[in-house]
Amino acid sequence: MPLYRDEALVLHCIDLGEADRIITLLTKHHGRVRAVAKGVRKVRSRFGGRLEPFMRQDVLIATGRSLDVISQSATIAAYADAITQEYSCYIAANVIAEVAESVVATLDEPDEEQYTLAVAAISALSRQLHHSLDITASYILRALALAGWQMRLDACVVCGRTDKLTSLSNASGGVMCSLDRTPDARHIDQGVLQTLKLWLAGNWQMLDTNAQEPLFDQTRHIALPIVEHWAQFYLEKPIRSARLLD
Ligand SMILES: [Zn+2]
Structure with a gap:
């Protein structure tokens, strides 16, 4: 499977099957991407907590026939840690993620400005700027x-x-x-x-x-x-x- 690498903000996750999740990512160069993280719900998953909402990751993704698959993920910034500790920030971050997911409607179309804006907002929330x-x-x-x-x-x-x-x-x-x-x-x-x-x-x-x-x-x-x-x-x-x- 062909691979691509990008920087991404995790917007949203839904469970798939026994141990997997479909992760919605807002990427810097590939727009909005939906990709499977295999085994991510297992206790000893190699992804740890890196694919939770509001984590900013360097991801390596394999292009699949129906869904892409996340092959590697490394943390750039863990905004989620601070955001989940403060309820008002957590709600605000959810609103931002929801709007980001809707506003970047088409999959795989680069939109670096939307990415930068969303990252700036989530980062500002995590630091309570x-x-x-x-x-x-x-x-x-x-x-x-x-x-x-x-x-x-x-x-x-x-x-x-x-x-x-x-x-x-x-x-x-x-x-x-x-x-x-x-x-x-x-x-x-x-x-x-x-x-x-x-x-x-x-x-x-x-x-x-x-x-x-x-x-x-x-x-x-x-x-x-x-x-x-x-x-x-x-x-x-x-x-x-x-x-x-x-
Ligand atoms: Zn008028």
């Missing part, structure tokens, strides 16, 4: 933007004006002024709009400053479902793990 909900929301908006669904936040999607932006419509692709508001649009206040902009830009300096403000929690909790619905709308399915975010 920023508030876990800010990391999650920013990741979702940016991953969707990379996939071609950028939320337009700077000007009305209909007339282009940059003031009096009071609504946001998923179907129309972003914010609207009060005159152009479509029936599906929802009202957003300036604090929420500003937060969405910071998430989309990945402006960590401002986000970390805001995170110190007790009132920012409220804004975040209004803005987060907007991001969730945006992703749901374009990915055409709900983010199941997002239910646990609060």
Whole structure:
């Protein structure tokens, strides 16, 4: 069987048969890959815990007729250790992995930018660099933007004006002024709009400053479902793990 080597982030695992698992990987050069890890559930598996979600691995994969098979795996970074110790981080990481799996829809198509973005988000979570909900929301908006669904936040999607932006419509692709508001649009206040902009830009300096403000929690909790619905709308399915975010 032909072999290929890549760097990969483990997104998701499902059991297969008695001792195997199908591992979903987000790779640097081969996009999303599903591959079997044989014997991984045995106590003395040669893979140890290396193919658990949120592990970043250097993998050697054999191309199979139906499914690829992971032949070797070596740890680059064990984000899983820190993430599984903190519940809020663990939930956030699950949301990120779920979105990453959906947003990179096609198998075996290289998407290095999506890989880099997902690794950065999971790595930031494991080190608790920023508030876990800010990391999650920013990741979702940016991953969707990379996939071609950028939320337009700077000007009305209909007339282009940059003031009096009071609504946001998923179907129309972003914010609207009060005159152009479509029936599906929802009202957003300036604090929420500003937060969405910071998430989309990945402006960590401002986000970390805001995170110190007790009132920012409220804004975040209004803005987060907007991001969730945006992703749901374009990915055409709900983010199941997002239910646990609060
Ligand atoms: Zn307008």
